[in-house]
Amino acid sequence: MDILIGLLIIAVGSFGQSSSYVPINKVKDWSWESFWLSQGVFAWLIFPLIGALLAVPSLSQLISLYAQHPAESLWTIFFGILWGIGGLTFGLSMRYLGVALGQSISLGTCAGLGTILTPIFTGRPGDLTLPVIVGVIVTLLGIAIIGVAGSMKARSISDEEKQKAVKDFNFTKGLTVAFMAGLMSACFSLGLGFGEPLHLEGTPDIYKTLPATLLVTLGGFVTNAVYCLYQNHKNKTWGDYRKTRLYANNLLFCALAGLLWYSQFFGLSLGKGFLQSSATLLTFSWCILMALNVTFSNVWGIILKEWRGCNRKTIGVLLIGLAVLIVSSFLPQLLK
Numbered sequence: 001m002d003i004l005i006g007l008l009i010i011a012v013g014s015f016g017q018s019s020s021y022v023p024i025n026k027v028k029d030w031s032w033e034s035f036w037l038s039q040g041v042f043a044w045l046i047f048p049l050i051g052a053l054l055a056v057p058s059l060s061q062l063i064s065l066y067a068q069h070p071a072e073s074l075w076t077i078f079f080g081i082l083w084g085i086g087g088l089t090f091g092l093s094m095r096y097l098g099v100a101l102g103q104s105i106s107l108g109t110c111a112g113l114g115t116i117l118t119p120i121f122t123g124r125p126g127d128l129t130l131p132v133i134v135g136v137i138v139t140l141l142g143i144a145i146i147g148v149a150g151s152m153k154a155r156s157i158s159d160e161e162k163q164k165a166v167k168d169f170n171f172t173k174g175l176t177v178a179f180m181a182g183l184m185s186a187c188f189s190l191g192l193g194f195g196e197p198l199h200l201e202g203t204p205d206i207y208k209t210l211p212a213t214l215l216v217t218l219g220g221f222v223t224n225a226v227y228c229l230y231q232n233h234k235n236k237t238w239g240d241y242r243k244t245r246l247y248a249n250n251l252l253f254c255a256l257a258g259l260l261w262y263s264q265f266f267g268l269s270l271g272k273g274f275l276q277s278s279a280t281l282l283t284f285s286w287c288i289l290m291a292l293n294v295t296f297s298n299v300w301g302i303i304l305k306e307w308r309g310c311n312r313k314t315i316g317v318l319l320i321g322l323a324v325l326i327v328s329s330f331l332p333q334l335l336k
Helices: 002-019 032-055 059-068 070-121 130-156 159-165 171-185 187-194 210-235 238-242 244-273 279-303 312-335
Strands: none
Touching: 002 244, 002 279, 002 312, 032 059, 032 210, 032 244, 059 070, 059 210, 070 130, 070 171, 070 187, 070 210, 070 279, 130 279, 130 312, 171 187, 187 210, 210 238, 210 244, 244 279, 279 312
8 A cells, every 4th residue: 555655646746747837838028048047946946945844854954964974965966967957958858849749758768767877876786676677668668659659740740730839849859959858867866866865864754855855956956047047148138037027927837837846856755755665666766757757748748739730640659658658657566
């Protein structure tokens, strides 16, 4: 029962993340760099800090915890900075491929590499058991099938229909950017791996990864803030922040987007607390989260009509890919 509860919690957090880009559509009259930085304040600083304070009673104790583990803290932030680069290119992948296909390819690469590289880099290659490896392979198979559906989509619909669904649709450019985004985004998992010692003795299992999550997102915020502020300067969009009449609307939806985005890692932490009896699923939990993110992002892609104009065969291939991803989420447990 605990395992089922853990998987359901991760699924709820995944649904939140996959929904996080919907509120951004409600942000008015701000450039991309302005709303991306604003939602990042909530997604990568405010909500992760609140989460970390569930694991550590006070801010001073949290700072002391980091100071007691300087090497682990610095490595965690470093991988967060690399993850931040992935986050930037992740946005571009959706620009060129749309929410569904962009997230699918980026998160698929992220899922496989994050699951495999984390035990290797943190000195626990023995965690890569056969069920975990099979699970990763099946996840990547599901991603590949969705990629085939995306390729079929690119060939089957007219340029006009592509523009209606995704204004800047470019399959070749989007594919390259999406793979790069996935590679760098896998560093989030590496950051969590290096940050495992960052918790107080007696911390409940459901909260243990939250202090490390804050450091990873802090590193990512630095990367994104530098880029967004540079874009504000380059595009002369500083005036966005002076449009105080938009604050009530824009900050509300940026906060909602940030909360939904953070829910995936809050859910991952809580879910892993219920998976303690299964070392296989603990190792595979990153892949589970990414696979579910892909599944729910494609559900949103269908709702947002990004697959509009595709024939039944293309939609059928897409649905097969989604079914494979759903199976991959619990397959390692069945193979134990």
